Amino acid sequence: MTGRIFFTRYQQLFDYFHGALQRESAQMDSIERASGNGCGKRRQAVQLEAMLLMLSRLYPSSLEGAESTLNLSEFVPFLIKICRSHDLMTRERAALMVANFVSQEQALAEIRRIVVELKALQLRLE
Numbered sequence: 001m002t003g004r005i006f007f008t009r010y011q012q013l014f015d016y017f018h019g020a021l022q023r024e025s026a027q028m029d030s031i032e033r034a035s036g037n038g039c040g041k042r043r044q045a046v047q048l049e050a051m052l053l054m055l056s057r058l059y060p061s062s063l064e065g066a067e068s069t070l071n072l073s074e075f076v077p078f079l080i081k082i083c084r085s086h087d088l089m090t091r092e093r094a095a096l097m098v099a100n101f102v103s104q105e106q107a108l109a110e111i112r113r114i115v116v117e118l119k120a121l122q123l124r125l126e
Contacts, residue, residue, distance in 0.1 A: 004061035007070040014070050025081035052093040072101040
């Protein structure tokens with residue numbers, strides 16, 4: 001099902017997914033994630049897995065961005081951060097969704113950013 005059709009039917013889910021992915025990606029960045037209750041983390045991980053599974057069934061419409069403000073590409077920056085997760089399944093699902101949701105313009109910019117990061121890492125290791 002296209003993201004446009006799904007989010008036209010369930011408009012509140014777009015904002016919910018956007019907010020939840022934003023929170024989860026912020027937690028992936030923060031150092032504070034290491035502390036706290038493990039049960040809460042597990043509940044959040046299950047919630048994230050459910051969202052990723054649901055979103056992985058969607059694909060961009062050919063009219064993506066032309067008619068609606070509900071663009072799947074808005075999730076890409078958060079999914080890229082979620083790709084840093086320690087959980088293999090979460091990383092794989094997020095990476096597949098990035099590949100599906102990214103626009104051509106975003107794809108080129110992301111590839112350049114990744115190459116620059118890898119080059120910087122290589123220089124630091126030498």
